[in-house]
């Protein structure tokens with residue numbers, strides 16, 4: 001099956017604003033991940049967890065950035081194989097992947113992009129969870145063009161009450 005690439009579909013002014021920002025840190029080893037956590041001065045929360053913005057780039061490399069970063073900045077403005085938020089559990093000088101979601105309104109990747117995320121995590125020398133911790137379903141309203149995040153399986157536009165398409169339609 002050919003790989004699905006997701007283009008950035010968020011506001012152009014955000015893409016323009018981050019055009020000169022360096023792309024996200026490529027995680028190539030667990031030691032590299034620890035180095036990023038230190039260099040970026042990431043503070044673990046009370047549970048020892050750090051949440052980061054992540055993307056899987058066109059080459060299948062996991063790239064991460066501070067949680068406040070835009071996905072399009074993390075991706076250097078390029079298409080991605082997936083995107084979302086990744087929670088790391090940091091303990092005794094080790095970090096492991098605790099949870100992952102596909103929450104990115106800039107790219108709106110499908111839950112089906114999980115295998116690419118799992119591959120990227122393994123390529124980074126880390127253990128991949130069984131799947132996305134939360135699956136986000138994104139649809140664009142064909143009437144008012146609002147971006148919707150489907151909640152509880154209800155395919156109705158939050159803005160105009162129109163029915164939303166069953167299939168992903170954000171290309």
Ligand SMILES: [Zn+2]
Pocket residue numbers: 141142143144145146157158159160161162
């Ligand atoms: Zn609508």
